[in-house]
Amino acid sequence: MNSIILRTATRFMLPLLILFSIVVLLRGHNQPGGGFVGGLLATSAFVLYAMAFGVPAMKRLLRVPLTTYIAIGLGMALVSGVPGLIESKPFLYGMWASFELAGFGELKVGTPLVFDIGVYFTVLGVCLLMLLTLAEES
Amino acid sequence: MIVGTLLAIFALALAAPTLHRVLGRATGYVLALGPLVAFGYYLTQMNPTASGEAVAVGWTWSQSLGVEFSFRVDSLSTLFALLVTGVGTGIVLYANSYLEGHPKRGRFFGYLLGFMGAMLGLVLADDLILLFIFWELTSITSYLLIGFDHEREKARKSALQALVVTGLGGLSMLAGMVLLGQIAGTFSVSGIIEHHHVLADSPLTVAAMILILGGAFTKSAQFPFHFWLPNAMEAPSPVSAYLHSSTMVKAGVYLVARLNPAFLEDPAWQWSLSCFGGATMLLGAYLATRQTYYKKVLAYTTVSSLGIMIMLIGLGAPQAAAAYIFAHALFKGALFLVAGIVDHEAGVKDTEQMGGLFGKMPVTALVAIISGLSMAGMVPLLGFVAKELLLKGSLHAHGGPHEVAWLWPTISTIAGAFMAVAGFQAGIRPFLMRRSATEDYPKKPHEAPLPMLFGPVVLTGLTLIGGVLPALFTAPIINGTTASIAGGHDVELVKLDAIYMATHASTALLLSGIALVAGALLFVLRKPWRAITRPLDRVATAIGCERIYHLLFNGTVGPVSLATVQTRFLQSGYLRVYVQVTVLTTLMLGGGLLAWKGGVVDSIAQALPPFGEIAWTELLFEAVLVSMICVAAIASTQMRGRLSTIAVLGVVGYCSAVIFVLFGAPDVAMTQFAVETLTVIIFVLVVYHLPRFAVYSSRKAKSLDALLGAAFGLMMAAFVVSSFAITADDGISWFYNHYALPDAPGEHVAYGRNLVNIILVDFRALDTLGEITVLGLAAVGVYTLLKLRQERPAQGGMA
Numbered sequence A: 001m002n003s004i005i006l007r008t009a010t011r012f013m014l015p016l017l018i019l020f021s022i023v024v025l026l027r028g029h030n031q032p033g034g035g036f037v038g039g040l041l042a043t044s045a046f047v048l049y050a051m052a053f054g055v056p057a058m059k060r061l062l063r064v065p066l067t068t069y070i071a072i073g074l075g076m077a078l079v080s081g082v083p084g085l086i087e088s089k090p091f092l093y094g095m096w097a098s099f100e101l102a103g104f105g106e107l108k109v110g111t112p113l114v115f116d117i118g119v120y121f122t123v124l125g126v127c128l129l130m131l132l133t134l135a136e137e138s
Numbered sequence B: 001m002i003v004g005t006l007l008a009i010f011a012l013a014l015a016a017p018t019l020h021r022v023l024g025r026a027t028g029y030v031l032a033l034g035p036l037v038a039f040g041y042y043l044t045q046m047n048p049t050a051s052g053e054a055v056a057v058g059w060t061w062s063q064s065l066g067v068e069f070s071f072r073v074d075s076l077s078t079l080f081a082l083l084v085t086g087v088g089t090g091i092v093l094y095a096n097s098y099l100e101g102h103p104k105r106g107r108f109f110g111y112l113l114g115f116m117g118a119m120l121g122l123v124l125a126d127d128l129i130l131l132f133i134f135w136e137l138t139s140i141t142s143y144l145l146i147g148f149d150h151e152r153e154k155a156r157k158s159a160l161q162a163l164v165v166t167g168l169g170g171l172s173m174l175a176g177m178v179l180l181g182q183i184a185g186t187f188s189v190s191g192i193i194e195h196h197h198v199l200a201d202s203p204l205t206v207a208a209m210i211l212i213l214g215g216a217f218t219k220s221a222q223f224p225f226h227f228w229l230p231n232a233m234e235a236p237s238p239v240s241a242y243l244h245s246s247t248m249v250k251a252g253v254y255l256v257a258r259l260n261p262a263f264l265e266d267p268a269w270q271w272s273l274s275c276f277g278g279a280t281m282l283l284g285a286y287l288a289t290r291q292t293y294y295k296k297v298l299a300y301t302t303v304s305s306l307g308i309m310i311m312l313i314g315l316g317a318p319q320a321a322a323a324y325i326f327a328h329a330l331f332k333g334a335l336f337l338v339a340g341i342v343d344h345e346a347g348v349k350d351t352e353q354m355g356g357l358f359g360k361m362p363v364t365a366l367v368a369i370i371s372g373l374s375m376a377g378m379v380p381l382l383g384f385v386a387k388e389l390l391l392k393g394s395l396h397a398h399g400g401p402h403e404v405a406w407l408w409p410t411i412s413t414i415a416g417a418f419m420a421v422a423g424f425q426a427g428i429r430p431f432l433m434r435r436s437a438t439e440d441y442p443k444k445p446h447e448a449p450l451p452m453l454f455g456p457v458v459l460t461g462l463t464l465i466g467g468v469l470p471a472l473f474t475a476p477i478i479n480g481t482t483a484s485i486a487g488g489h490d491v492e493l494v495k496l497d498a499i500y501m502a503t504h505a506s507t508a509l510l511l512s513g514i515a516l517v518a519g520a521l522l523f524v525l526r527k528p529w530r531a532i533t534r535p536l537d538r539v540a541t542a543i544g545c546e547r548i549y550h551l552l553f554n555g556t557v558g559p560v561s562l563a564t565v566q567t568r569f570l571q572s573g574y575l576r577v578y579v580q581v582t583v584l585t586t587l588m589l590g591g592g593l594l595a596w597k598g599g600v601v602d603s604i605a606q607a608l609p610p611f612g613e614i615a616w617t618e619l620l621f622e623a624v625l626v627s628m629i630c631v632a633a634i635a636s637t638q639m640r641g642r643l644s645t646i647a648v649l650g651v652v653g654y655c656s657a658v659i660f661v662l663f664g665a666p667d668v669a670m671t672q673f674a675v676e677t678l679t680v681i682i683f684v685l686v687v688y689h690l691p692r693f694a695v696y697s698s699r700k701a702k703s704l705d706a707l708l709g710a711a712f713g714l715m716m717a718a719f720v721v722s723s724f725a726i727t728a729d730d731g732i733s734w735f736y737n738h739y740a741l742p743d744a745p746g747e748h749v750a751y752g753r754n755l756v757n758i759i760l761v762d763f764r765a766l767d768t769l770g771e772i773t774v775l776g777l778a779a780v781g782v783y784t785l786l787k788l789r790q791e792r793p794a795q796g797g798m799a
Helices: A004-027 A035-053 A053-064 A065-077 A082-086 A111-137 B002-050 B075-098 B104-123 B128-146 B151-184 B190-196 B198-199 B205-221 B229-235 B237-245 B250-263 B267-289 B294-314 B318-346 B364-375 B382-395 B405-425 B449-468 B472-487 B496-500 B507-524 B525-543 B546-553 B562-570 B575-596 B600-607 B620-638 B643-664 B666-687 B699-724 B730-740 B756-763 B766-793
Strands: A096-101 A105-110 B056-062 B067-073
Touching: A004 A035, A004 A053, A004 B575, A035 A111, A035 B666, A035 B756, A035 B766, A053 A111, A065 A111, A065 B766, A105 A111, A111 B666, A111 B756, A111 B766, B002 B056, B002 B067, B002 B075, B002 B104, B002 B472, B002 B546, B056 B104, B067 B075, B067 B128, B075 B104, B075 B237, B075 B250, B075 B318, B075 B449, B075 B472, B104 B128, B104 B237, B104 B250, B128 B151, B128 B190, B128 B205, B128 B229, B128 B237, B128 B250, B151 B190, B151 B198, B151 B205, B190 B198, B190 B250, B198 B250, B205 B267, B229 B237, B229 B294, B237 B294, B237 B318, B250 B267, B250 B294, B250 B318, B250 B405, B250 B472, B267 B405, B267 B525, B267 B620, B294 B318, B294 B382, B294 B405, B318 B364, B318 B382, B318 B405, B318 B449, B318 B472, B364 B382, B364 B405, B382 B405, B382 B449, B382 B496, B382 B507, B382 B575, B382 B730, B405 B507, B449 B472, B472 B496, B507 B525, B575 B699, B600 B699, B620 B643, B643 B666, B730 B756, B756 B766
Parallel strands: none
Antiparallel strands: A096 A105, B056 B067
């Protein structure tokens, strides 16, 4: 689509949308959201970009092939199960660690978060791969 | 060490193709070291296990299922482990020369060693589920081995047949094993045997037993499943020698022997083993006399021998069974290898086309003569000792039906005579008799190379030693195995040393003599015999299950085959037919369930508040949304353009998302919005590829679809409403709240306030991992299909 309005808007919208998707991903643990929705939102952002600037431009923006995103996502989900095993708990057992961040208070980080980020990347990779394949067909 | 031998063999199997690339001709010599070392280890286990000791090793595998990764070596296992590794060593050496120059030799060794490892695991496993896994692994690897010459259609078909028959039996066996484990309260084989009195009390024991025998009988080619074994002769000779002398087909015999102590006293066990075993013995031996192709003669005698072993266990003659298992492995292994040598070095497969080969290949000839005579039951060979025990066992049957006690020695003697014919056919005919054909052999017959002779010569040597000095094998292997098969029960042990004493003259000896003489006579008259019995061939094939097998696979209804019909019906290739079939099936199952359970109307009445109490103002939003959904849904069926249809469907999706918002499910609503947006985009992209919108459906088809759709919708509505009537167990939400909410007291398993997300990424993370894996695979699938079509436009339509 060759529309200056869309292109200009997309330039500003893309970072905002991706930021929003990350917020949704991270807040998912305590409030509505999560990796799946986050991944879908990020997909929409990139689709918007593809509509405005074309598929090749979007591919350049992603830098690595989409299958790599899927692989990274699945790999993160898989790896998040290992700490549980090391502590001789079941595979994928949630393990938590907390850090003291100066000025922010306590920060808790756990393997479920890593898992959720894995879901995010997988969903992003899967949806974009399907959409792109169809789009390149036409 | 037990696990070490297994791991070593599996590791060699994996490494075989690479090793072959590096080592070339010498591969077989290196690979043979694996089974050889394992063989040495099990030799050292022979004496301890014979005295009743057992080495056990195990780890918990799945605690919640009660499955253990456990192995146990007693005398029975040692006998089989020795056969698997010992014969295996010879086979690897033999195959190295047999497949000299074959391009896929490395792969062949991989299959062969993989099979060997599976078979070894099978005879060592002490857990029913573990045993089943190895059992299925032997089925799969034997499929690869039988179909090794996969360029020939017959080899492929035979391999598939063996896989289907033994695979079906394996499934039946799994059901039986699960049942048995439930009855006994443990999957441990030794545990089940120890507590076998529990089995006698349960009415389900017979069902478990029949199901397990289904597995054992198909694997061990018992009547009426015997047909797959002769067909499996399509395999290369070393494979036949290995699979059909001492391994694959004996897995069923092993299983029956292994579980015998648990079922021993059950008359149903005794009856089924002795009757099916006896029938197999007789039929196999008879069919063997009708064959002239070397490997076919051997195949049918193998069927017969397997019947003998099963029958002997059923008749309560474990010593005879143990001796026969041992003797059979030796002579049959050697004979199959001879069949391969003759085919390899002379180029003939039909024994009646052979003759005078003694001078050309003396060592092979000696091996064949001794092993053939052992099969015939000639003095002083191990086959004679085994046959003597067989006849004794059938004369003094402990188990089985007593009313027909005369039957067992009679059929055993007849089968013995038939076996003698086959023994002469394989051992004497090609080597000591004159050749009738005038033209030369296709290849110039010559002696086989040394590595090929190694296995047969060792096996034959043991046949000879075992025959002359049976006592040598009695204590370390036969009697220990007998005790394993009999469990704690007392068995009468025949003193094998006394077998040649003058005082030994007995009915069994007399019957043995009769069988041998009758066999010799029949061998001389074999041509008229084959002519006379030819009309019976139809009967023999009719009583096997092979017809049923062929009917299922290639059976025809009118001009089209059964398989074609069901494929056309279930896989029409039309999306709308798939949807129709899916909807119809769900409708039948779901509607049937609702009708069966009943009470739908009641629960609807229960779910809806009385008419007067409905607060209409609160319902305003919902009413608007629902009517929008309805209008949009109806509109979607009436639209004339694809884009407008998609847009209208989008309205349905967004409205349902709003409903989720109203009912307090923000997570679902968010996801629904995002999914709906992307779905519309995907649809738009797909629409691009579709042909022009046109109406093909007739009014009739349309009204049928409308009917189906309406019925489906009503059923789903009924389901939803009746789910209100179910009072959900609070335990589940209590559990999640209690173990996840940060401010809940007590121990935490997970942390977080959004339970939906916690369930997805923590409590049930493994499910999610599975789901995203499927997603990833689906995406790669879409990508591949579409890209494939782009690259090969000539073959369009794949996607």
